[in-house]
Amino acid sequence: MNNRPLHAVLLTGQDAPGRLLDALTAALDGTGPAILPLDPALPASRLDELIGAFAPSAIITPDGVQRLTPAGRSGDGRPGDDAPRDGRSGGGAPGIAPDIAVVLATSGSTGAPKGAELTASALLASELTASALLASARAALDRIGADPARRWLCSLPAHHISGLGVLVRSLVAGSAPVFADRLEPDTVEAAVHGPDRVGYVSMVPTQLRRLLEAGAPVDRFDTILLGGAAIPADLLTAAAAAGARVVTTYGMTETSGGCVYDGLPLDGVRVATGADGRIRISGPVLFARYRLAPELTSAALDDGWFVTADLGGLGPDGRLVVRGRADDVINTGGEKVVAGEVERVLRESGQIRDAVVVGVPDPEWGERVTALVVPADAGRPPSLDQLREHVGRSLPRYAAPRGLVLLPEIPLLSSGKPDRQLLRKLAESPG
Numbered sequence: 127m128n129n130r131p132l133h134a135v136l137l138t139g140q141d142a143p144g145r146l147l148d149a150l151t152a153a154l155d156g157t158g159p160a161i162l163p164l165d166p167a168l169p170a171s172r173l174d175e176l177i178g179a180f181a182p183s184a185i186i187t188p189d190g191v192q193r194l195t196p197a198g199r200s201g202d203g204r205p206g207d208d209a210p211r212d213g214r215s216g217g218g219a220p221g222i223a224p225d226i227a228v229v230l231a232t233s234g235s236t237g238a239p240k241g242a243e244l245t246a247s248a249l250l251a252s253e254l255t256a257s258a259l260l261a262s263a264r265a266a267l268d269r270i271g272a273d274p275a276r277r278w279l280c281s282l283p284a285h286h287i288s289g290l291g292v293l294v295r296s297l298v299a300g301s302a303p304v305f306a307d308r309l310e311p312d313t314v315e316a317a318v319h320g321p322d323r324v325g326y327v328s329m330v331p332t333q334l335r336r337l338l339e340a341g342a343p344v345d346r347f348d349t350i351l352l353g354g355a356a357i358p359a360d361l362l363t364a365a366a367a368a369g370a371r372v373v374t375t376y377g378m379t380e381t382s383g384g385c386v387y388d389g390l391p392l393d394g395v396r397v398a399t400g401a402d403g404r405i406r407i408s409g410p411v412l413f414a415r416y417r418l419a420p421e422l423t424s425a426a427l428d429d430g431w432f433v434t435a436d437l438g439g440l441g442p443d444g445r446l447v448v449r450g451r452a453d454d455v456i457n458t459g460g461e462k463v464v465a466g467e468v469e470r471v472l473r474e475s476g477q478i479r480d481a482v483v484v485g486v487p488d489p490e491w492g493e494r495v496t497a498l499v500v501p502a503d504a505g506r507p508p509s510l511d512q513l514r515e516h517v518g519r520s521l522p523r524y525a526a527p528r529g530l531v532l533l534p535e536i537p538l539l540s541s542g543k544p545d546r547q548l549l550r551k552l553a554e555s556p557g
Contacts, residue, residue: 263298279309
């Protein structure tokens, strides 16, 4: 029976991390409702859309737990203030399966919302197959050989699986996470040299690059889990030169976060590719379903396998190689270009610090391959001809960009991934 209540979590202020951790702990061990962490920085209209799509029965705010009407709002447009405090489902909202602990939105800040239901039957459960979140956390801790006496630094938002995963790993390891609003050099300095005994951190490539450029003591972390976006080879080289132990991760909300470390699946996880080139994942880390969306669930799960939106393959050594996203394939002049492959080649040019490639509507080519790049030297940016020549040495000529936009930084979502919607708008804008 779907009789467990689902509470949205929308917290701000200094006590927000602690209250979220308490709510997560209760969700994991079954003593509290399942939770739906939301980004408090989202516009009210987007929050209303997410609440309407996922139908929580209450919302945890800085003012307390407030019950929601079936439409998600009270009559005056604000959350109701008469929420039940005993965890019962209220407001006529549909409950959730008893083994679901967390629902996470997967579509970022825009797009049709999908809520991945992640299981956790009990915090101390010994049966890994019963809990996706706990299976993921235990396998990750085992793979990196984590010392339970060393704490995790959490600087990624918990409404994304990257930040939530840090919290779950901390709870499983029996240590309290250390929270930081931003991953700045002074934050790292205090974490690794202070009394908190911080040894582990998850971050995205942009964060690591900025820390390396600032000379932050990243080598003092026992392990840095790096994922969330494409990882340039030169970044890994620079991190190794600085003495940092970096483990690259691949995964998504539907796999409870990173489930492939340094190209190899975590214990219990299997990776394959289908005839369409899409990466497929199975194992105990998979989500159960999308909240109130059976048609989306059927499209994503195939006989125990999650069919991702990424293209890739397995190398001779069995390691996963990710080519790029299937929905970022650009059709230009009748040819298909994988944007991720062009981005990788551009980053290897020596003239580019970061790059994103998108398709722009074009009357002649259908879509025009356009590169948005951050030059390695802002005073001497590369020309379009130089980049075309470089790409043409590794990929077919039709994959070489026909448009170029120079940027000081790649705009990012709160998850650390490139904001591709904004980047497409920039690529399409004249001048």
